[in-house]
Amino acid sequence: DQQVKQNSPSLSVxxxxxxxxxxDYTNSMFDYFLWYKKYxxxxxxxxxxxxxIKDKNEDGRFTVFLNKSAKHLSLHIVxxxxxxxxxxFCAASDKGSSNTGKLIFGQGTTLQVKP
Amino acid sequence: xxxxxxxxxFQVLKTGQSMTLQCAQDMNHNSMxxxxxxPGMGLRLIYYSASEGTTDKGEVPNGYNVSRLNKRxxxxxxxxAAPSQTSVYFCASSVGTTRETQYFGPGTRLLVL
Numbered sequence: 594d595q596q597v598k599q600n601s602p603s604l605s606v607x608x609x610x611x612x613x614x615x616x617d618y619t620n621s622m623f624d625y626f627l628w629y630k631k632y633x634x635x636x637x638x639x640x641x642x643x644x645x646i647k648d649k650n651e652d653g654r655f656t657v658f659l660n661k662s663a664k665h666l667s668l669h670i671v672x673x674x675x676x677x678x679x680x681x682f683c684a685a686s687d688k689g690s691s692n693t694g695k696l697i698f699g700q701g702t703t704l705q706v707k708p
Numbered sequence: 709x710x711x712x713x714x715x716x717x718f719q720v721l722k723t724g725q726s727m728t729l730q731c732a733q734d735m736n737h738n739s740m741x742x743x744x745x746x747p748g749m750g751l752r753l754i755y756y757s758a759s760e761g762t763t764d765k766g767e768v769p770n771g772y773n774v775s776r777l778n779k780r781x782x783x784x785x786x787x788x789a790a791p792s793q794t795s796v797y798f799c800a801s802s803v804g805t806t807r808e809t810q811y812f813g814p815g816t817r818l819l820v821l
Contacts, residue, residue, distance in 0.1 A: 602748070625807060636712070636798050636812030637751070682750060694739040694758065694802045694810065695766070698751035 596620045597685050599699035607707055612670040614702050616683030619664065623685040627696065628657060628668050631680045640681070641668070673706045680704075710734055712813035714799050720819045721789045729784040729816050731799030737811075738804040740782035741766075742774060744795040745815075751798065757782055758804065789820045 598617045606612045616626075624645040629637035643650040643657045643666070650657050656669045670677055683699040715730045733740065742754040743766075753766030757776040771793060773785045782801075786793055796817050800810040 597750075599750070634814070636800070636814050638812070639809040642807075684751075694741070694804055694808065695753065695756055696810065697753075697767075698743075700748055700750040 594619075595700070596623075597683055597697050597699040599681075599683055599702045601702050602700070603703045603705070605705045605707065606673050608675055609672045612668075612673045612677065612704055612706065614668040614670075614681050614683075614704065616666050616668075616699055617664060618666075618685050620685070620687060620697075621664070622687040622689070623697075624688050625686045626657070626659060626666050627684045627686075628655075629682040629684060629698075631682065631701070637682060670704075673704075675706050675708050678704055678706045712799055712801055712811050714797075714813035714816050716816060717814070718817045718819075720821065721786075722821055723790060725789050726785070726787050727789065727818075728786075729797055729799075729818075730781070731783065731813060732781045733799075733801040733811070734780065735801060735811065736779070737801035738779070739802045740776065741800040741802075741810065742772075742782070742784045743798045743800065744768065745798060746795050754784065754797075786818075789818075791820045794818060794820045 627642040628640040630640045631637040659666045680701045682701045684696040712733045741756040743751045755774040757763045760779045775783045799813045802808045802810045
């Protein structure tokens, strides 16, 4: 049972346009969400996070939006650059895991930004 | 500053063979994790160690064992490898809470024939 779902395996956008990556979750106890980025042959690296007490968090070109009622979050990249081409993983944790660092990851979305 | 290191980078095993994947971190982190990444499945947690001396099962622990040798090192052992364990394995570490970033190693690609 996939608690964190990224239903779009891939996304292709033009350089300079907006990229929107989506993530849905089923566990209402999740209270902290993260996005990780992964290049081929490398480990994932942290990108941005959001607590459930917020509905938006911004860091440069990256913004994460959280809609708790819909159990949905999205990552916006504006403007998209070719170097953003990577696999993006959504992850979540619940309060019960706050002392262990345990995360549940989605399946990942492969973003391709075309020059 | 190496961060999280994993050895080996790539390994081929025959069904039934055993092996240990090694992971070490030099960031003085309390928590360490082992994940596997499979196509269409994302990253799934195998085992984790919230602190030195403790280990707990994650989502997919069957067929694996772990050892938190000390604060720096966390190894993953396959006692009798199966083709279903063909995957890319990532080790990660964090200060200790979910509010802290997890830092990942470069991964070990394992092929079980």
